Amino acid sequence: MNEKFKSDFDQIKASPELKNQTLNQIYRQTSPRRRRSYFSKAVLSSLAIFLAVFLSFNYFNKAQAVMALSLDGDLAVEMEVDSDNGVIKISGYDDSSEELINAQDYLSANYLDVISSLQGKVVNPLAITVVYFNDNAKIDSSLTGVTFFEQFNYQEAHRYNMTFGKYQACMRLAQLSDEFDIEDCIGLSYNQVQMQIKNQEQHQNGNDNPNVNSDSGDGNSNQNAQGNGTNSGSNKNSNGH
Amino acid sequence: MISEDVCRMKIDQYGDMIRKICFLNLKNEADCQDVFQNVFLKFATHESPFESLEHEKAWLIRVTINECKNTFKSIFKKTVDIDQIRHIQSEENFGNSDLITAVLSLPRNYKLAIYLHYYEGYTADQIGKILNRKVNSIYSDLKRGRELLKKQLGDDFNE
Incomplete structure (x- = not known):
């Protein structure tokens, strides 16, 4: 049987091509040149990994917002700014604002340029509100009339789907009048909220100086009431109490 | 190297x-x-x-x-x-060998034991050491392999 096995299995042989290929393979994989190339590959890979880690660290570091700005008035826009003053996020809180910011790519642009670009597209000056997320963040000194917002209320403003600039104004209005709370402001525009604040402030000033107001107010209302009866209601309102 | x-x-x-x-x-x-x-x-x-x-x-x-x-x-x-x-x-190119065809059809352990024993001339003890298996297992592999080959090859298979 062994002979039969030998004669049959002897027909299975490794071809000379396979032997040569194997020799070439061994030569390629074990030659010193190959080993050197492994070494340089290892060095290059390490460098590439180091660079990738370094660059991604910088990228993520930059991509982190250090402050946010709310632009309110004719628009309702909010943007987050990184340490290089680049805009990393911009969102509109009403249809016209959204349309405006979608029409142009503001991402990565300097926030001052974005403000001036947006300001150029509306009639009235935009009210700017700023919130800092980082101690080193600082708004450019060229921007005037900026109001500042506390960071802890930042998320709360977004819960009501309004800019934090408008949220701050709503908070002010709610402080001034018991008749208003934040929910009441949702349907109002920023300009309307400011108008209400102005009214309430005038209203309070009237309360704070009752003598002055009552003297002059009463005189006026009397005069008006005598002169023109139709205005008596409005004068009552404006003079108030 | x-x-x-x-x-x-x-x-x-x-x-x-x-x-x-x-x-x-x-x-x-x-x-x-x-x-x-x-x-x-x-x-x-x-x-x-x-x-x-x-x-x-x-x-x-x-x-x-x-x-x-x-x-x-x-x-x-x-x-x-x-x-x-x-x-x-x-x-x-194994010339349509019935023996090779029959060996190929065996379970892997059997065909290895059969090949190493009949072609390479190893004893069961040596095969056990090479395959890192017990000698008795090799004996039973050889026995069962032979039985299967007998079944397939009939009279052509002669131990």
């Missing part, structure tokens, strides 16, 4: 044996070539010297079987097209 000349010599010396073991264990030509090359690459980079030629040969058989197992177990080779099996077997 073994020199190129020694490698060439060993490939000539053991190449056919490695090819036969690959043929018994694997189902396609590409895998056979891969295993063949890997075995000799391992041989070429083998650091510690062999005690004897017998040790060297047994080492090569062991490494070949392990490489075949690894290839077989690879998740990428779980399924093999039936045409590929036919292809490798028709490519082999």
Whole structure:
């Protein structure tokens, strides 16, 4: 049987091509040149990994917002700014604002340029509100009339789907009048909220100086009431109490 | 590291044996070539010297079987097209040997034991050491392998 096995299995042989290929393979994989190339590959890979880690660290570091700005008035826009003053996020809180910011790519642009670009597209000056997320963040000194917002209320403003600039104004209005709370402001525009604040402030000033107001107010209302009866209601309102 | 000349010599010396073991264990030509090359690459980079030629040969058989197992177990080779099996077997010029066909149809352990015993001339004890298995298991593999071969080959099979 062994002979039969030998004669049959002897027909299975490794071809000379396979032997040569194997020799070439061994030569390629074990030659010193190959080993050197492994070494340089290892060095290059390490460098590439180091660079990738370094660059991604910088990228993520930059991509982190250090402050946010709310632009309110004719628009309702909010943007987050990184340490290089680049805009990393911009969102509109009403249809016209959204349309405006979608029409142009503001991402990565300097926030001052974005403000001036947006300001150029509306009639009235935009009210700017700023919130800092980082101690080193600082708004450019060229921007005037900026109001500042506390960071802890930042998320709360977004819960009501309004800019934090408008949220701050709503908070002010709610402080001034018991008749208003934040929910009441949702349907109002920023300009309307400011108008209400102005009214309430005038209203309070009237309360704070009752003598002055009552003297002059009463005189006026009397005069008006005598002169023109139709205005008596409005004068009552404006003079108030 | 073994020199190129020694490698060439060993490939000539053991190449056919490695090819036969690959043929018994694997189902396609590409895998056979891969295993063949890997075995000799391992041989070429083998650091510690062999005690004897017998040790060297047994080492090569062991490494070949392990490489075949690894290839077989690879998740990428779980399924093999039936045409590929036919292809490798028709490519082999073994003269339509009934014996080889019958050995190929045996379970893997049986055909290895049968090949190593009848072709390479190893005893059950030696096969046990090479395959890292108990001698009694090798005896039973040989017995069952022979029985299966008898069934298939009938009177042609003569122990």
